[in-house]
Amino acid sequence: MSSRLVELKNITKSFGNVNAVNDVSMVINKAEIVGLIGDNGAGKSTLIKILSGVYSPDSGEIFIRDRKIEGRWTVAKAHEAGIETVHQDRALAVQHTIARNIFMGREITGRLGLIRVKKQYEEAERLMREIGFTSKVFTPDSVVATLSGGERQGVAIARALYFEAELLILDEPTTALSLTETQKVYNFMLAAKEKGSSVLFISHNIYHAYDIADRFVILDRGTVVMQADKSEIESAERLVQHMKDFARAGHRAPG
Numbered sequence: 743m744s745s746r747l748v749e750l751k752n753i754t755k756s757f758g759n760v761n762a763v764n765d766v767s768m769v770i771n772k773a774e775i776v777g778l779i780g781d782n783g784a785g786k787s788t789l790i791k792i793l794s795g796v797y798s799p800d801s802g803e804i805f806i807r808d809r810k811i812e813g814r815w816t817v818a819k820a821h822e823a824g825i826e827t828v829h830q831d832r833a834l835a836v837q838h839t840i841a842r843n844i845f846m847g848r849e850i851t852g853r854l855g856l857i858r859v860k861k862q863y864e865e866a867e868r869l870m871r872e873i874g875f876t877s878k879v880f881t882p883d884s885v886v887a888t889l890s891g892g893e894r895q896g897v898a899i900a901r902a903l904y905f906e907a908e909l910l911i912l913d914e915p916t917t918a919l920s921l922t923e924t925q926k927v928y929n930f931m932l933a934a935k936e937k938g939s940s941v942l943f944i945s946h947n948i949y950h951a952y953d954i955a956d957r958f959v960i961l962d963r964g965t966v967v968m969q970a971d972k973s974e975i976e977s978a979e980r981l982v983q984h985m986k987d988f989a990r991a992g993h994r995a996p997g
């Protein structure tokens with residue numbers, strides 16, 4: 743069996759005359775963390791919305807475990823294939839508890855269709871432990887509004903893991919966070935990888951992404967301008983330098 747979980751081939755998507763994603767090809771292997779990096783407007787969210795079935799591409803192909811997707815790729819099919827996405831614009835229901843948020847819309851029910859609250863509590867407790875919610879202050883009954891930004895991302899990640907994500911897609915999980923909070927989210931991501939999930943996470947901070955990612959895909963105005971394994975790059979500074987060299991080579995006007 744190949745190590746490939748997902749392959750995108752020549753994916754293109756326009757909105758009117760905005761070419762948001764242009765001929766993008768990339769691979770996500772099993773149990774690896776891929777950092778998808780690019781400035782605002784680079785097409786990152788559009789690309790992951792295509793992979794998670796929210797948008798149909800104008801052209802291009804999606805392969806899951808080496809099998810080409812035929813017909814319309816939808817959110818439901820992506821879920822079935824083990825792709826769980828935490829969208830940038832999709833907030834948690836902050837007035838509800840951690841447990842409620844983990845199971846929202848996909849509750850554990852008994853034979854009569856009643857929600858099994860105790861079971862959900864226990865499962866939430868297990869998940870929180872597994873992904874490393876170390877604070878003793880929080881229980882599955884804690885209201886999400888009382889959590890920090892990093893911990894909220896943890897709840898979203900726990901939710902994805904409960905539904906057995908083989909690929910966890912996180913759209914800018916750390917953008918609004920302090921360094922300490924960012925580190926928490928990274929620890930949650932590492933826990934997911936440890937459990938065998940792959941993670942595709944979006945960031946516009948290379949310095950942050952460098953520490954955690956096994957591989958980098960750099961998107962610039964809809965186009966992949968660089969893909970590299972971490973082992974091929976000595977430091978975050980080198981990665982930034984590569985990008986600057988690329989920009990100087992004429993892809994983009996200075997400034």
Ligand SMILES: Nc1ncnc2c1ncn2[C@@H]1O[C@H](COP(=O)(O)OP(=O)(O)O)[C@@H](O)[C@H]1O
Pocket residue numbers: 757760761762780781782783784785786787788789
């Ligand atoms: N639903 C949409 N309708 C029209 N234009 C869109 C839509 N979504 C994204 N775009 C445009 O596509 C480009 C890429 O956006 P996006 O994928 O959100 O970038 P990123 O996530 O990298 O910031 C931007 O120019 C954005 O304005």
Ligand SMILES: [Mg+2]
Pocket residue numbers: 786787788830913
């Ligand atoms: Mg975005």
